[in-house]
Amino acid sequence: MPPPPMLASVLASTLVGLLVGSFLNVCIYRLPRRESIVWPASRCTACGRGLAWFENVPVVSWLLLRGRCRTCGAPISPMYPIVELTTAFVFAGGVIVYGPSALSAVRLAFACALIVLFAIDLRHRILPDVITLPGIVAGFAASWFLPPGWISSLIGIAGGGGILLAIAEVYYRVRGQEGLGMGDVKMLAMIGAFLGWPLMALTLVLASFAGSIVGVALIASGRGNLQAALPFGTFLAVGALVAAVAGDPILAWYLAFYR
Ligand SMILES: [Zn+2]
Numbered sequence: 001m002p003p004p005p006m007l008a009s010v011l012a013s014t015l016v017g018l019l020v021g022s023f024l025n026v027c028i029y030r031l032p033r034r035e036s037i038v039w040p041a042s043r044c045t046a047c048g049r050g051l052a053w054f055e056n057v058p059v060v061s062w063l064l065l066r067g068r069c070r071t072c073g074a075p076i077s078p079m080y081p082i083v084e085l086t087t088a089f090v091f092a093g094g095v096i097v098y099g100p101s102a103l104s105a106v107r108l109a110f111a112c113a114l115i116v117l118f119a120i121d122l123r124h125r126i127l128p129d130v131i132t133l134p135g136i137v138a139g140f141a142a143s144w145f146l147p148p149g150w151i152s153s154l155i156g157i158a159g160g161g162g163i164l165l166a167i168a169e170v171y172y173r174v175r176g177q178e179g180l181g182m183g184d185v186k187m188l189a190m191i192g193a194f195l196g197w198p199l200m201a202l203t204l205v206l207a208s209f210a211g212s213i214v215g216v217a218l219i220a221s222g223r224g225n226l227q228a229a230l231p232f233g234t235f236l237a238v239g240a241l242v243a244a245v246a247g248d249p250i251l252a253w254y255l256a257f258y259r
Helices: 005-033 060-064 079-096 100-124 131-141 150-175 181-193 197-220 231-259
Strands: none
Touching: 005 079, 005 100, 005 150, 060 079, 060 181, 079 231, 100 131, 100 150, 100 181, 100 231, 131 181, 150 181, 150 197, 181 197, 181 231
């Protein structure tokens, strides 16, 4: 008996998600180092030995190798399987939420950019232009044919970039130091391009809220202080993923209080 079509497409998108996640790991490692993402093939980052195909199987290899290189024994970051599993989960969820459609393809590409920005900002405190700038263009181009429509996308780009630019400027004048980077500005503009201005605004609220909670928790546990910069792009990525999946119901629920 053949499996139901929905189950088959969810399974297929999970597998594709694992493979794409494996490629995203390459981007996460190499983009901040300004290395090519297509050449050379994957190698151990400690001893430089090229990896055999069976060491490159998403998640499975990491588990079988128990998170260590076979030759030099250097630990392999758990970030690798986590990124692969997250991407697989996002791909499966994307097909369930959006179905197999052009919108789902665009939103999955957007989600991939968010996952890469999440990890790079967390580790290096940067948000590479090679992702955010083409992202703004791609999101705006897609909005001519798909939701949220080009007007909402354009307002999202200008509003998202503009509001963070204004906050960064005020923060700099008041505190005399940089609190928000230009990377955050471009990233929120990219989010506005893909999701439109209402979900961009929701993303900013969710990210600020999550950032405040984590910041307070770090200060309370003695592991951070008010000066310590949190990777805001990491929180923007989480906020945008939530907004992309559940943003419309959240906004409807919130606006219902004002009717
Ligand atoms: Zn090694």
